[in-house]
Amino acid sequence: MRNIPQVLVIDDDAVVGHSFERVLTEKGYEVDMALSGEEGLKDMDTTDYDIVFTDIKMPGIDGIEVAERIKAKCPWTPVVVITGYGTEENEARASVLGVNGFVRKPLTPEMIESVTLKALSEHEEPQPAANEEVILAETEAVEFKGWRKALRIARNIALFFAAPFIALSYIIALPIVGFYTFAKLAVEAWQKKRAVS
């Protein structure tokens, strides 16, 4: 790793980028900001960042695609996804891509610092140092990318074809689950009323 770790923050909300800059610059990091996925990926072409933070919901290329592209190109670069309310499913999808962490909005200085340290400390080892190692790592990355893409396509198609069967089972289960849910809510409301009186 370089003496001054370089951090890239990709978020269409500039306030988020400035928060990272304020917190991490004080701690000795160099922070670059990108306001879109496209801009962030361009920055990745010119600079070898030590860690990348990306927002999940952005116009154009979203955070998941950004993480996917970065992981395909530089699998050793730690990517941390910035998420908001109600994004559990997106987080699940990002986890599949092998991102190195999540940080939920609203962000605090402590959160920014701790997630940066954690992601960096976990990924210091795989940094290639010599030219031969770089070539080897690049070849492995291309192979890894191909396999991962094939696996992802196979998984996507399998889930697509499984959809009607799972949907049907959910539809059959829906009245039972619905009855249970309403009964549970009714009991809870009754208990609450009883406790008050």
Added chain:
Amino acid sequence: MSPPSAMEQNPGKAQDQKIYLHPLPVRIWHWVNAAGFLLLILTGFQLRYVDLFSLMSFETAVHLHNWIGFFVIANWFLWFFYYLTSDKITNYHPDLNAASFFERFFRQAQFYGQGIFMGQKRPHDVHPSNKFNPMQKLTYQFMMFITVPITFISGLMMWDVERFSALIELVGGIRVVNTVHVLMFIMFVMFMFVHAYMGMLGPKPSSHYKEMITGYEEPHDED
């Protein structure tokens, strides 16, 4: 030379932070499908209730119903192959965690039944690869993978009874096939009314309709 416009500098920003939710093939499929099903319902009514309606002759209704049917089948394959080969396939992926699915399903139902009238934030965060809320997802999976193919197959069987006689016999005869086709037809009529109504539950009544024309999600107050 004039400086580049905001659109040229950053097309994403110029779209007022909107999310591109509905790609062009999906929009074409959607509106062709909508027109096709409306015409199928119309000609289907004419076929079934000859005495009540006289929009066209019975023979014309039969021919139109058949041709539109084939067109809608071809259009379904456009939908099928588009999703099968694009990264948007995840929109139709099932939720494998049943407990989480039902929890979000009822939260969404609570939003439609109560929260929406109280100005609550919509519980589902839309994303191009996950644009359907759990209620929409289950409905569309059921419609596109089960109801639509059953309608097509039963329709094809009635289109050429002789050719499909063995299959018709296998499922219990032409009356069974006809009943199934009519049940699907009733389901489609119900779906279209509900779908058109739900389409008005955006930030503005016209928002979701505009989205299906432009492809971009209309901004929500909470976004």
